[in-house]
Amino acid sequence: MENFSEVLTLFLSVDNFVAIAVGVLVGVIVGAIPGLTATMAVALALPFTFSLEPVTAILLLVGIYKGGMYGGSITAILIRTPGSPAAACTLLDGYPLAQQGKAKKALKTALYSSCVADLISNIALIFFASYLAKIALNFGPPEYFWLICFSLTIIVSVSGDSVVKGLIAAGLGVIVSSIGLDAVYGSQRLTFDSYDLMDRVSFIPLLIGLFAIPEVFEFYTSKVVPHIRTAASGASLTLAEFKRCLKTVIRGSLIGVVIGAIPGTGATAAAFISYSEAKRNSPRKNNFGKGEIEGVAAAEAGNNGVAGATMIPLLSLGIPGDVITAIILGAFMIHGLTPGPVLFQENLTMVYALFCGILVSSAVLLIVGNAAIRYFSLIAEIPKSILLPIVLMFCVYGAYAVNNSTFDIGLMLLFGLLGFIFNRTGIASAPFLIGFILGPMFEDNLRRTFLISKGDPSIFFRGPITWLFIALTIASLAFAAYRYWQNRIAATNAS
Amino acid sequence: MNQQIKNFFSATAIGAAALCSIFASQATAADWPSDNIRLVVPYSAGGTTDLISRKVADLMQNELGTIVVENRPGAGSTVATGQLSRGGRGINHTILMASPGHAIGPAIYPGLRFDPVKDFRFIRKVISIPNVMVVPASSPYNSLAELVEAAKNKEVTFSSPGMGSSVHMSGELFKSVTETQMVHVPFRGSGEALPALLSGDVDVSFDNMPTVLPHIKSGKLKALAITTPKRSPFLPDVPTVSEAGEQYGLSGFNTSAWFGVIAHNSLPDAATSKLTDALDKVMESEDFLAFLPKFGAEAGIESGDNFRGFISTEVKKWAKVAQEANIKR
Numbered sequence: 001m002e003n004f005s006e007v008l009t010l011f012l013s014v015d016n017f018v019a020i021a022v023g024v025l026v027g028v029i030v031g032a033i034p035g036l037t038a039t040m041a042v043a044l045a046l047p048f049t050f051s052l053e054p055v056t057a058i059l060l061l062v063g064i065y066k067g068g069m070y071g072g073s074i075t076a077i078l079i080r081t082p083g084s085p086a087a088a089c090t091l092l093d094g095y096p097l098a099q100q101g102k103a104k105k106a107l108k109t110a111l112y113s114s115c116v117a118d119l120i121s122n123i124a125l126i127f128f129a130s131y132l133a134k135i136a137l138n139f140g141p142p143e144y145f146w147l148i149c150f151s152l153t154i155i156v157s158v159s160g161d162s163v164v165k166g167l168i169a170a171g172l173g174v175i176v177s178s179i180g181l182d183a184v185y186g187s188q189r190l191t192f193d194s195y196d197l198m199d200r201v202s203f204i205p206l207l208i209g210l211f212a213i214p215e216v217f218e219f220y221t222s223k224v225v226p227h228i229r230t231a232a233s234g235a236s237l238t239l240a241e242f243k244r245c246l247k248t249v250i251r252g253s254l255i256g257v258v259i260g261a262i263p264g265t266g267a268t269a270a271a272f273i274s275y276s277e278a279k280r281n282s283p284r285k286n287n288f289g290k291g292e293i294e295g296v297a298a299a300e301a302g303n304n305g306v307a308g309a310t311m312i313p314l315l316s317l318g319i320p321g322d323v324i325t326a327i328i329l330g331a332f333m334i335h336g337l338t339p340g341p342v343l344f345q346e347n348l349t350m351v352y353a354l355f356c357g358i359l360v361s362s363a364v365l366l367i368v369g370n371a372a373i374r375y376f377s378l379i380a381e382i383p384k385s386i387l388l389p390i391v392l393m394f395c396v397y398g399a400y401a402v403n404n405s406t407f408d409i410g411l412m413l414l415f416g417l418l419g420f421i422f423n424r425t426g427i428a429s430a431p432f433l434i435g436f437i438l439g440p441m442f443e444d445n446l447r448r449t450f451l452i453s454k455g456d457p458s459i460f461f462r463g464p465i466t467w468l469f470i471a472l473t474i475a476s477l478a479f480a481a482y483r484y485w486q487n488r489i490a491a492t493n494a495s
Numbered sequence: 496m497n498q499q500i501k502n503f504f505s506a507t508a509i510g511a512a513a514l515c516s517i518f519a520s521q522a523t524a525a526d527w528p529s530d531n532i533r534l535v536v537p538y539s540a541g542g543t544t545d546l547i548s549r550k551v552a553d554l555m556q557n558e559l560g561t562i563v564v565e566n567r568p569g570a571g572s573t574v575a576t577g578q579l580s581r582g583g584r585g586i587n588h589t590i591l592m593a594s595p596g597h598a599i600g601p602a603i604y605p606g607l608r609f610d611p612v613k614d615f616r617f618i619r620k621v622i623s624i625p626n627v628m629v630v631p632a633s634s635p636y637n638s639l640a641e642l643v644e645a646a647k648n649k650e651v652t653f654s655s656p657g658m659g660s661s662v663h664m665s666g667e668l669f670k671s672v673t674e675t676q677m678v679h680v681p682f683r684g685s686g687e688a689l690p691a692l693l694s695g696d697v698d699v700s701f702d703n704m705p706t707v708l709p710h711i712k713s714g715k716l717k718a719l720a721i722t723t724p725k726r727s728p729f730l731p732d733v734p735t736v737s738e739a740g741e742q743y744g745l746s747g748f749n750t751s752a753w754f755g756v757i758a759h760n761s762l763p764d765a766a767t768s769k770l771t772d773a774l775d776k777v778m779e780s781e782d783f784l785a786f787l788p789k790f791g792a793e794a795g796i797e798s799g800d801n802f803r804g805f806i807s808t809e810v811k812k813w814a815k816v817a818q819e820a821n822i823k824r
Contacts, residue, residue: 017746043545044540137690140691183658183681184679193605196571205769264683264686313690315684317690318710319690326542332581334786334789403539405567405574448691451652452691
């Protein structure tokens with residue numbers, strides 16, 4: 001009881017609440033601006049936290065992280081420009097909804113799913129951290145390899161009408177991802193001696209180019225000016241609709257928690273896995289990709305489910321699961337604290353005060369998010385002839401800002417052209433993105449596995465985790481084949 | 496006569512121009528900095544180099560006015576370094592936080608258009624962080640000698656957060672000196688590399704002190720040796736590689752993650768000495784001295800020509816190691 005009062009004393013300060021509120025607000029705004037990611041915001045906010053109390057400092061950064069994770073979805077839905085990589089999946093259904101004049105419904109779905117997922121993720125962090133951390137430590141290269149294999153099967157669900165076209169796009173994504181220096185031997189691959197390509201193709205310019213730029217091109221090349229529906233007039237999300245999504249949200253959150261607890265996989269993969277699972281299990285699976293709120297819910301639950309869970313390996317093991325938690329680790333160290341088991345022994349009060357703050361941040365996200373929707377949805381009311389040049393400006397700025405590199409602007413425009421060609425030829429862009437993200441992880445882990453086993457392939461079947469993901473991969477492929485076969489029969493019968 | 500007049504005028508003109516340029520450079524020296532100083536960080540925001548740079552910039556502002564930190568990542572720091580070497584507008588107010596990548600980059604990236612030693616003005620090494628040779632708690636090896644003996648007869652794996660990092664190159668150097676069968680397993684960042692080490696999937700790593708220190712203290716990793724010539728105050732009982740591996744030719748083994756401020760070699764002398772003075776003051780400040788232990792770091796020693804000499808040795812060392820490790824350029 002004495003400890004409890006100590007925790008409250010430490011947590012219940014105005015500074016902490018201000019830090020959370022400011023953090024979430026900054027996160028939402030920065031997350032919504034294409035090219036400005038939560039990672040950059042957290043990195044740039046770090047020096048400001050040097051002089052703050054440790055709990056306040058960490059909560060500010062965590063607030064930005066969480067806000068940014070949600071903020072990315074706003075522009076993904078409204079202008080098909082994912083504000084952050086993890087929101088790329090949200091636009092698959094979010095943008096079609098906005099085009100149908102249901103932007104508000106999509107934004108609310110994204111917000112509520114994000115908040116629920118965030119809460120579930122936080123609860124997992126508080127109650128199951130040590131258990132999940134153990135699983136994370138059992139994830140070696142062979143386990144990652146099978147997880148990636150399973151993740152690759154989601155290409156089937158995001159391929160749109162044609163799996164073959166989806167596989168072509170994914171293959172192209174893998175080829176683009178292989179540009180750079182070989183991770184083991186350092187030999188050059190498709191770099192053409194350009195230093196800008198030696199560190200691989202930058203993700204943000206690719207993301208902006210692939211999704212946002214084609215919209216701009218489409219607007220200026222199509223002869224028919226699209227009819228603009230205003231967002232503000234769109235109906236909001238009903239309770240019944242959200243209830244329908246709840247199962248998907250919980251499933252997505254749990255996927256996010258597991259992916260988040262394993263270092264190095266990331267929110268983008270979690271969003272796509274969650275989306276794929278939702279589509280597989282939904283009675284409205286044929287509506288996915290055409291404006292299905294369940295699709296938005298799945299994507300957002302997946303990526304926000306990661307946010308709390310990435311803190312699990314950080315706090316319990318001292319291992320940062322992604323770039324943001326690596327920065328937060330830096331913040332801990334600046335304050336002379338060491339995340340890991342020692343932190344729980346020596347600074348338990350502080351850890352629980354942090355947990356309180358992290359829980360409060362979910363509620364703050366709901367409030368700030370609601371306010372943000374009110375103002376951001378005005379974007380959908382701006383005529384496209386004015387909006388798109390502004391979008392283009394942000395795209396150019398966003399692509400430049402990541403590495404302060406003009407080369408990246410050219411790269412973004414190039415991928416914009418590719419995205420435009422994809423649109424015109426009916427190839428989905430999402431598989432390209434998945435190939436780009438997962439391709440290197442697949443290769444890296446395959447090679448690492450052989451390196452650590454000294455070439456012995458039996459390591460691929462070394463334990464229950466590998467078997468689990470082998471089973472999931474086979475089941476997922478079998479299901480896809482079954483669906484394909486069913487559709488073929490249906491098509492034959494219809495004709 | 497005409498010719499004489501012409502000569503006179505041209506001589507006067509040249510003289511005047513020279514005088515003007517002298518005055519101009521004197522004016523630059525006296526007023527330096529006449530503009531905001533730009534500190535280029537050759538890595539992304541949020542990393543160790545960024546964190547250290549922002550701290551140093553923050554403390555230097557007391558001496559030199561506003562310092563703008565700018566991240567320019569790419570090709571293991573060589574993109575930013577290449578830009579600095581080319582000079583251009585504002586170059587007299589541009590400094591860069593160099594790190595091991597400055598000396599390792601030329602060994603890894605092909606056809607760099609700059610000389611890592613000649614093209615720069617070396618102001619001061621600010622921080623030095625030792626690497627620690629660590630094995631998982633479950634490892635059968637309890638000393639450097641046991642590991643070397645084992646690695647002579649069978650393959651031993653060592654992990655790193657990426658090719659060309661100081662962690663990777665330390666391992667390659669160790670392998671080359673001891674002539675053992677060590678295999679490099681590259682990861683992408685410490686977040687991925689650390690779990691593989693903790694769980695025993697890889698046998699050993701030469702990781703940076705701040706990354707592994709908490710795990711050594713909690714008993715999850717065993718520290719076999721420190722890669723710097725002197726023992727670290729943070730792990731006083733752990734021998735240096737030099738001490739523990741004398742019989743294997745490891746005497747003088749020295750690798751570390753270091754951070755130091757460099758500039759274009761055209762930086763005026765007066766600006767160099769002002770920067771050196773400012774950095775000296777920063778490094779004496781209580782704030783900086785309190786900052787160091789949080790990273791298991793020690794203050795850098797070399798400045799000016801000593802710093803240049805250090806870089807020169809490093810460049811040669813890594814070029815040789817990269818060649819022996821068969822890293823493609």
